[in-house]
Amino acid sequence: MISFFSNVLKCVVAILKGFLDIVFVAVIYVIERVERGLRGVVFVKKIVNSEMIDQYNNRVIRWIEYRKDVLLDRWSRLSSSRALRPKPTETIRVNFTSIMHKISEDKCPLCVEKIFKVTTRFPPEMHIGDRLKRGKCVLFPNYYPFAPYHLVAALPEHHSTLLKDVPIKAFFDCLYASIEFFRKVNEEDKAAKYPHINCNYMPPAAASIVHPHIQVILDYKPTNYLASVLRASEAYFRRYGSNFWDDYLESEIVLEERFISHGDVLSWIASFAPLANYEVIGILRREISDLTELSESEIYGLARDLILMIRNLQNRANASSLNFSIYGGPIGENRKDYRIHVRVITRKRIEPFYVNDRGFMEVLHSEPVISSMPEEVAKMLR
Secondary structure, three states, rough: OOHHHHHHHHHHHHHHHHHHHHHHHHHHEEEEEEEOOOOEEEEEEEEEEEEEEEOOOOOOEEEEEEEOOOOOEEEEOHHHHHHOOOOOOOOOOOHHHHHHHHHOOOOOOOOOHHHHHOOOOHHHHHHOOOOEEEOEEEEEEOOOOOOOOOEEEOOOOOOOOOOOOOOHHHHHHHHHHHHHHHHHHHHHHOOOEEEEEEEEEHHOOOOOOOOEEEEEEEOOOOHHHHHHHHHHHHHHHHHHOOOOHHHHOOOOOHHOOEEEEOOEEEEEEOOOOOOOOOOEEEOOOOOOOHHOOHHHHHHHHHHHHHHHHHHHHHHHHOOOOEEEEOOOOOOOOOOOOOOOEEEEEOOOOOOOOOOOOOOHHHHOOOOOOOOOHHHHHHHHOO
């Protein structure tokens, strides 16, 4: 009999323990919020809390949001308290960007005195000349490539120009020449059909040269990101009979929380589940998936919209370093399910005691931890 009651008691304790575990989880997962946009666009977030007692015996509560990417099976963590972390030391306010431009000018390979002497040239069998030139822009093969067609596009006369101050016409020349390169190469090499145009601006964004320049890539395979986006966009189109990018933009316009503005050809939103701080996404409004299908006026509009957003970020978010990528779909494929889009992210400021913004969560777990709330980013940039 005692054994019987003992077993019953064990069962009761096990049940209570399970119940307490559920209660604990319910307390931690304070809220799971699902907000529906147009058709299959769903904004999912889980808000959790972390509690502790500080050195003054005060109870401190920190809030973290887990946000699911609207298209991909990917999560970001938003923790605004991360921005409050102690710095290695208080930095004297110095214009390190100006200093870096100054000390690198004498040996810069992209400056007008050296670019035609020290940079690489295209092989003669490509039949496009030594280098591609349009206006003030010069394109040449990257000496350290990570794709079969990997170019650098530079403005030789603008060594000390901040990215935000690059003339729109000059930036347009770089984009136009890059897209012309995509067209010419793809005519001869149909398998090279995945183009993207990228920028690392300043060392915190992985730039080895501070002279403003962009990286132009045409590849035989899509990057991991682009491959995932192409698959997910196609699946969305099959299921809902609608373009995800149209629905996503329209949903953000209606919700008004993260929509920023309409440019000439791009509409800008703050990313719901950012890859990095102050991330913004520009979505091409016209139904084009292929960069080589853009008209000259649309390329100019793309250049203008991107430079104006960079100015906005550098002026309002004080972003001295950033990355951007322009993602084109496969050349020659008239895809109704995909849309040209741009992602811009900011990086840490240039400081003598630099702390990288890519830690174990970002690099080893592929889950970024973000301290800038997208809704506040949108308000700041409007």
